[in-house]
Each structure stands twice: as structure tokens, then as C-alpha cells.
Amino acid sequence: MSQTSRPRSRSGNLAAEKLTYAAMLTPALLLLAVFVFIPVALVIYGSLFDFGLTSRDWTFVGLGNYVEAFGDDVFWIALRNNLIIVIGSIVLQVGFGTLLAAVLDRGVRLGRTLMRTIIFAPxxxxxxxxxxxxxxxxxxxxxxxxxxxxxxxxxxxxxxxxGDPSISIWVVLGIAAWQYTGFMMVLILAGLQAVPKDIYQAAALDGATGLRAFWYITLPSIRNILIVAILITTVGGFKVFDLIFVTTGGGPANSTQVLGTYIYLQAFNIGEMGFANAISVVLLLIAVGLGWLQLKTSRKA
Amino acid sequence: MKVLGTACVVSLAALAIGMPAVAADKATVKFWTLKNPGMAEFAAEAIEAFKEKRPDIEVVYEDFPNEAYKTAIQVALNGSEPPDAFYNWVGEDSARLVREGLVMDVSEYGTEPDGFQSILSDGWLSTLQYDGKQYGVPLEAVSKFFYYNTNFFAEHELKVPDSFDGLLQSCRDIRAIDEDIVPMPLGNSERWKLNHFITMLNERVVGHEAANPDYALEADDATLFTNPRYVEALQKVLDLQEAGCFQDAPNATSPELTRTMFATEASPMIYCGSWCAGIFNGEGFEDFKMFRMPEVKGGDGADGTNFLIVQGYQISAKSKYPEETVAWLSHLVSPEMAVRYAETMGRVPSNPASLDSSDQLTESFKWIAKDVSEITVPINVLDVKLENTVSEAYLDGGVELLNGTLTPEQVMEKVRETALKAKAKLDK
Structure with a gap:
């Protein structure tokens, strides 16, 4: 009796377990559906129409908005500016963040916490x-x-x-670096502090100290942290909106326009919601690609 | 237990019946407006006074900052609970909502003796009329003037310019007094400041009769924005720049800073809205007078025209209480409220008849109110009047003109190219 009842109980447990998992996942899935999947589907759907925020009628244009976007000079300026911010931020934020973290981890003894706080404050x-x-x-x-x-x-x-279109994007890049380098420093510092100190001692015995130790021990040890930092910076660089909106509004004459501010301009100032949706889909595809890369890399890490 | 159950059922039924009855007693008018200095104070006073007139109506006031409002109102008008009355700029913004059926035709409302149609002049009412129907209640108008520091002008024996060339000469004279003084600072970081100059330069050089078909995208494709006088008007901006009127980096300077430069007497002139008089007075500076954008010799502009943006309130097409909403708006333009509006907000109300009765209005405000009443043809600002993409082309073109990255001819080529695209889209 007990022998026959055991498998039944196991399958019953399995079913109950599955039900529990499903029940626990449902709220999250529902929230995701309401706040992510449905809006994304609406944006994709809207990108196929020509309409304004207050339009009664939507005109189906197929891929017309995408064709218009790819033929629009400002779209390419915005994409180029996003790339400048991404690459520039990797160099400035992750680069300086790593240097500052290394200095605070090994070079500075006095007032380390105070300096860390000051650099992180922005x-x-x-x-x-x-x-x-x-x-x-x-x-x-x-x-x-x-x-x-x-x-x-x-x-x-x-x-x-x-106000100078030839330098304004670089100035904005500098402001972003001022704000986020501290965050990168703290992230990388946490990675540095997890590197066992005896590796440095062993390497020192073999004559690897200073820059050589940094190059051959420190950097490989924090490789995964650096990849995550670069991915965070990259995604942030594509999503940037608020800083540009406040400082330049995308100007002068679109010279600091990024995809985020251009979507806002098209949707709310010009009233081309369909066109704005199409640019949003392009931005979404970039973000999804980068997100996938981030997930893959963090799993490896 | 049974008794308790019955009591619960009866209570719920009473609530179900009673609540709508209470709500039905009082109509709620949702009123959305811009967060301007003094508006909340004025609205609170107006609501209190209106309660006495119409205790059956409750007005719910909400205000928004400028940029947030532009988005919020468009979203709300498409939603299920839009505001009953909402602020809007007269021009393309109000016309678009009429075309899209989002605002109510109120031609049949407000015709009683204290209704807005009996109170306001035909000229004012016409600003919110489309196809002969009334689509809102105009509340106020803002104009634009050159303000000049009377002490500075008197001290240096400067002549108040009566022509555009005279204006250029004033800038040169002020620079000759002290090279470091910026005669007329321009804060174009938000792009609209220069657009106000271009609006009036177009009027003085091109003239509204010639420009209106282009502005409305009704001109032929072959002639759309090809009038060479548009280029001449933009050249006048460069003339102002070359005469040293502006500071070095107008596109990186905020409008607020330039107002402060005038109010603190660092600069002796500024081109500023009629609302600026109240700001300068509020900052303790009162030694100024105003003059309109002077005529351009050889220009095609008409006499007596000036910059004038009318602003008012429209009623949502979904409003459940149109009669009550119009009653509230009629109250806002009533003689006593119009005076209070001018006193509190420092703006010219659409019903200026009783302004003389006030002893709180400044001399500068009275001058502005008189000047506005003498405008022969109101010239609406380009960024309100033009189709959105054409307006953007003008705004960006102005920035590039000041930066020297585009010539006037190149700016007009871009404007024409954008206008042709916009026209083709509208024709579709």
C-alpha cells in the first residue's frame, strides 16, 4: 500500500510544486504584461501608423515611419550622439573609475572613505x-x-x-562623466577588494609589482566586473534623456540630440506619434540586444 | 443576525441611492491652467466669488508648469476624464483641437447678459472662432516691446529709436559708451526668443498679407516661402548682431538671465513680453519705458501692427457640464474679475473696459493695455502660428543663424523644404 502510494504522492507533490511556482510567477508576469509587454506591443503597433497625440484617425503607413526615420538626418545625428556618449562614457567613466578604484584600493591610506564619498557624491x-x-x-x-x-x-x-555645436556634445559627455564616474569607481572597487591579497604577494616575489601587477593581476581579476560596468554604461548611454533635456534640450540646432530627446521632440512638440514610436522601436531593439549581451555576460561571470 | 444582515443591505442601498443624489446636486468643473506667477492666488479668489454666484457648481483648480502642461493636456483630452475647461494658446494649437473634434462648439452658450459673448468685444471673440463657430473664451493677450532704461538713455542723451536703423544706431552708441555693456541681451537657449524677433521682422519686412498664405501653407508649391523678403528679414537679425546689440553667446544664455541683466541695469535695453513689466517692477526696477518693434525702411509691413498672442480657455468636447463650465469662464472675464486678473497677474485681460477703476495698476501696465488696444492687426508668433515641423525649422534656423553656421538664404531653403513636405502631407 505504502509502496504504491509513494509515487502518487511524488507526482502530487510535483504538481503542487508547479502550481506554487506558477502562482508565484503570475503576479510578476501580470505586472510585466501590463507595464512592459502591452506598452511595447502598442508602441510597435503605433509605429505602423501616422497619427498625433490628439488624432481621431490613425492612418496606416506600414513601414513608412521607419523609412522616414532612416532617411532623416536628425535621426542619424541622434544615433551618432548616442554612440559618442556610449564610447566616451566607457572611456571616461569606466576608465577613470578603474584608475580611481585602483588608487583608492592600493595607493591611498589616509582619508580613503572621505575621498570615496566625495567622488561618489554626484x-x-x-x-x-x-x-x-x-x-x-x-x-x-x-x-x-x-x-x-x-x-x-x-x-x-x-x-x-x-551653445557651440562643435563642442556641446563633448561638454555634455563631460558632465555625465562627472556624475557617474564615482558609481563606476565604487563598483570596481568592490571587485578589487575581492581579489585575494596573497596573489599580489606571490606575484611580488616573482618581481611583478606596480603597473605590471595592475596589468597582469588586477585587470584580469576584475574582468567580469569591468564587463558589467561597460554594459551598464552602454545601456545608460543609449537611454540618456534627462541630462540632455535639461542642459541643451538637444540643441543648439540638434547638435546634442540623442534618440531619447528626439523621440520626445517628435511625440510631444511636433506631434508625430507614429514616427516617435518607430524611433522608440529602434531604440528598443538596441536596448534588447544590449540587455541580452549583458545577461549572457553576467551568467558567464 | 438576520437583523444585522437586513441593516447592511438597507445601508448599502441607501448609500447606492444617496451618493449619486449628492453628486448630482453639485456640478464639478475641472479647470486646468498654466502655473504662472499669481495665477493660483487669482484663481482662489475667483473661485470664492463664483461660489456665491453659483453655489451649485464646484470648480476644481489644477495648474501645471509650461512644458508639462503641453503633454498632459494632449493626453488628458484623449482620456475618459479630461478637464472641462483648459488653457490654450490661440493659433495652430487651438485650431488643431477644433479639427480633431476635441473641443466643444460653445456658440449657443454664454449669450445671456453676464455671459462671455455679451461681455467680450467681437474682435476678442473672433480669436477663438473657426468656421463661424465659437470654440472657447479668450482670457488675455500678451504683446512684445523693446524696454529701455530711461535713466541710462537720459544720462547719455540717447534717442529712442523710431526706425530699425535707429535701433542699430542705439546699439552702436551704447557700445561706444562702454564696449562691455551689452545693449540688448538675447537669451535664446530655449530658441523662442529669437523667434519673437523674427516674427516681427517678418511682419515689418515681408508684411502679414504676403506672409499669411505661406504661414498657412496655402501658397503654391512654386512660391511657398520664396519671397526674397524673408531672407531680408533674417538679414536684419545679423545686422543687429553686427551692430553689437547682443552678447557673444545668445544660444547659451537663458531668457531669465537677460531679464535680470535689464532689471539690474547691466543692460539698457531688452526685447521682452508685456509680462516682463510686472517682473521688472517685482524686482524693484521701475525706470523704464517701452516702444514697439520699429518700422523697417522700405519694408512691406502695415502700420499699427504688433506682436499679440491671445490666450484663453477651451471646453472639452467630452465635458458633462458645458453650461456650468461656460458660466465659470464667463465669471473669469466679468468686469470685476478682469480687473483683479490685471492686478494680480499683470497681464492684459480680454475685458479691459473697467481697468481705469483700479488704483493698483502700474503706469507701465496702463501703457501696455492702451498700446494693445491700439493694435490694428495682431501678429501671432511664428511658433504658435506655423505648422509644427515648419515652426521647428524656423526655430533651429534662428539658432544656426546666430551661430553663423547657416546664412539667411540657407535658413530659408530649409524652411521652404520643410514647408513643402508639411504641405504635401496636409494635402494627402
Missing amino acids: MVISSVAVGLIWLIILDPNVGPLNAVVKGVGLTPPKLGWL
Whole structure:
């Protein structure tokens, strides 16, 4: 009796277990469906129509909005600017973040916590506030940066730091680096502190110290952390909106336009919702691709 | 237990019947507007006064910052619970909502003696009329002037310019007094400031009769925005820049900072809206006077025209209480409320008849109100009047013109190219 009842009980347990998993997953799936999957489906659907935010009628245009986007100069400027921000942020944020982390991990003994806090501090300020702070600093009429530049005998840009289309995207990149380098530093520092110190001691016996130890021991040891940092920076670079919106609004004359601000401009200022949806889908595909890469790499890590 | 159950059923039934009855006693009018200085204070006072007139109506006031409002109102009008009355700019913004059937035709409402149609002049009412039907209640108008520091002008014996060339000469004279003084700072970081200049330069050089078919995208494809006078108008911007009127980086300077430069007497002139007078007064600076954008010699503009943007309230097509909503808006334009509006907001109301009765209005405000009443043809600003993509082309073109990255001819080529695309789309 007991022999025959055991398998039944096991299968019963399995069913109950499955039911429990399903019950536990359902709320999350429902929330995802309501807040992610359905909106995404609506955006994809909307990208096939020509309509405004207040339009009564939607006109089906098929892939017309995508064709228009790929033929639109500003779309390519926005994509190029996103790439500049991504690559520039990897160099500045992850690069400087790694250097600062290495210095704080091994080079600085006194006031390490204080320095870490100071470098990390901009990260906890909202991007809107950061934008406003830098607007004051960079103001061509009363901003302190111009005064400093003039004070050392140099000439500040005549059109202003954020008004000159040839430099404004690089200035915004610098502001983003100021805000996020501290975060990268903390992330990498955590990785550095997990590297066993005896490896350095053993390497020192073999003559690997200083830069050689950093190159051959530190960097390979934090490889996975660096990959995650690069992916976070890349995804952030494509999603950037608030900082640009506050500092330049995508100007002067689209020179700092990124996909996020261009979507906003098309949707809410110009009223081309279908076109904005099509650009959103392109951005979504980029983000999904990068997300997949991040997932794959973090699993490896 | 049975008694308790019966009691519960009876209570619920009473609630079910009673609640709609209470709600039906009072109509709720949802009122959305812009968060402008003084508006909340004025609205609170107006609501209190309206309660006495119409205790059966409850007005729910909500205000929004400018940019947030532009998005929120469009979303709300498509939703199931839009505001009954909402603020809007007269021009393409209000016309689009009429075309899309989102606002109510209120021609049949407000015709009683204290209704807005009896209170406001035909000229004002016409600003929100489309195809002979009334689609809203105009509340106020804003204009634009050159403000100048009277002490500075008197001290240096400068002449108030009466022509565009005179304006250029004023800038040169001020630079000659002190090279570091910016005669007329331009804060174009948000792009609309220069667009206001271009709006009036187009009027003075091209003239509204010639420009209107282009603005409305009704001109032939072959002639759309090809009038060479548009290029001349943009050249005037460069003339102002070359005369040293502006500071070095207008595209990186905020409008607020330029107002402060004038109010603190760092700069002796500024081109600013009629609302600026109240701001300068509020900052303790009162030694200024105003003049309109002067005429351009040889230009095709008409006499007596000036920049004028009318703003008002439209009623959602989905409003359940159109009569009550119109009653509330009629109250806002009533003589006593119009005076309070001018006093609190420093703006010219659509019903200026009783303004003389106020002893709280400043001299500068009275001058503006008089000047607005003398405008022969109101010139609406380009970014409100033009189709959105054409407006964007003008806004970006202005930025590039100031930066020297495009010539006036190149800007107009871009405007024409965009206008042709927009026209083709509209024709479809």
C-alpha cells in the first residue's frame, strides 16, 4: 500500500510544486504584461501608423515611419550622439573609475572613505539637479568656468560651452562623466577588494609589482566586473534623456540630440506619434540586444 | 443576525441611492491652467466669488508648469476624464483641437447678459472662432516691446529709436559708451526668443498679407516661402548682431538671465513680453519705458501692427457640464474679475473696459493695455502660428543663424523644404 502510494504522492507533490511556482510567477508576469509587454506591443503597433497625440484617425503607413526615420538626418545625428556618449562614457567613466578604484584600493591610506564619498557624491544627485548646477557653471555671461578660463589667460568658446555645436556634445559627455564616474569607481572597487591579497604577494616575489601587477593581476581579476560596468554604461548611454533635456534640450540646432530627446521632440512638440514610436522601436531593439549581451555576460561571470 | 444582515443591505442601498443624489446636486468643473506667477492666488479668489454666484457648481483648480502642461493636456483630452475647461494658446494649437473634434462648439452658450459673448468685444471673440463657430473664451493677450532704461538713455542723451536703423544706431552708441555693456541681451537657449524677433521682422519686412498664405501653407508649391523678403528679414537679425546689440553667446544664455541683466541695469535695453513689466517692477526696477518693434525702411509691413498672442480657455468636447463650465469662464472675464486678473497677474485681460477703476495698476501696465488696444492687426508668433515641423525649422534656423553656421538664404531653403513636405502631407 505504502509502496504504491509513494509515487502518487511524488507526482502530487510535483504538481503542487508547479502550481506554487506558477502562482508565484503570475503576479510578476501580470505586472510585466501590463507595464512592459502591452506598452511595447502598442508602441510597435503605433509605429505602423501616422497619427498625433490628439488624432481621431490613425492612418496606416506600414513601414513608412521607419523609412522616414532612416532617411532623416536628425535621426542619424541622434544615433551618432548616442554612440559618442556610449564610447566616451566607457572611456571616461569606466576608465577613470578603474584608475580611481585602483588608487583608492592600493595607493591611498589616509582619508580613503572621505575621498570615496566625495567622488561618489554626484551619483546621488538627480540628473536634473546636476544639469541645473552645470548650467550655472557653464553660463557664458556669469558662469565661474569662463572666469577661470579667462583668469588663466585663455579664451572661452565665443558661442558658449553649450551653445557651440562643435563642442556641446563633448561638454555634455563631460558632465555625465562627472556624475557617474564615482558609481563606476565604487563598483570596481568592490571587485578589487575581492581579489585575494596573497596573489599580489606571490606575484611580488616573482618581481611583478606596480603597473605590471595592475596589468597582469588586477585587470584580469576584475574582468567580469569591468564587463558589467561597460554594459551598464552602454545601456545608460543609449537611454540618456534627462541630462540632455535639461542642459541643451538637444540643441543648439540638434547638435546634442540623442534618440531619447528626439523621440520626445517628435511625440510631444511636433506631434508625430507614429514616427516617435518607430524611433522608440529602434531604440528598443538596441536596448534588447544590449540587455541580452549583458545577461549572457553576467551568467558567464 | 438576520437583523444585522437586513441593516447592511438597507445601508448599502441607501448609500447606492444617496451618493449619486449628492453628486448630482453639485456640478464639478475641472479647470486646468498654466502655473504662472499669481495665477493660483487669482484663481482662489475667483473661485470664492463664483461660489456665491453659483453655489451649485464646484470648480476644481489644477495648474501645471509650461512644458508639462503641453503633454498632459494632449493626453488628458484623449482620456475618459479630461478637464472641462483648459488653457490654450490661440493659433495652430487651438485650431488643431477644433479639427480633431476635441473641443466643444460653445456658440449657443454664454449669450445671456453676464455671459462671455455679451461681455467680450467681437474682435476678442473672433480669436477663438473657426468656421463661424465659437470654440472657447479668450482670457488675455500678451504683446512684445523693446524696454529701455530711461535713466541710462537720459544720462547719455540717447534717442529712442523710431526706425530699425535707429535701433542699430542705439546699439552702436551704447557700445561706444562702454564696449562691455551689452545693449540688448538675447537669451535664446530655449530658441523662442529669437523667434519673437523674427516674427516681427517678418511682419515689418515681408508684411502679414504676403506672409499669411505661406504661414498657412496655402501658397503654391512654386512660391511657398520664396519671397526674397524673408531672407531680408533674417538679414536684419545679423545686422543687429553686427551692430553689437547682443552678447557673444545668445544660444547659451537663458531668457531669465537677460531679464535680470535689464532689471539690474547691466543692460539698457531688452526685447521682452508685456509680462516682463510686472517682473521688472517685482524686482524693484521701475525706470523704464517701452516702444514697439520699429518700422523697417522700405519694408512691406502695415502700420499699427504688433506682436499679440491671445490666450484663453477651451471646453472639452467630452465635458458633462458645458453650461456650468461656460458660466465659470464667463465669471473669469466679468468686469470685476478682469480687473483683479490685471492686478494680480499683470497681464492684459480680454475685458479691459473697467481697468481705469483700479488704483493698483502700474503706469507701465496702463501703457501696455492702451498700446494693445491700439493694435490694428495682431501678429501671432511664428511658433504658435506655423505648422509644427515648419515652426521647428524656423526655430533651429534662428539658432544656426546666430551661430553663423547657416546664412539667411540657407535658413530659408530649409524652411521652404520643410514647408513643402508639411504641405504635401496636409494635402494627402
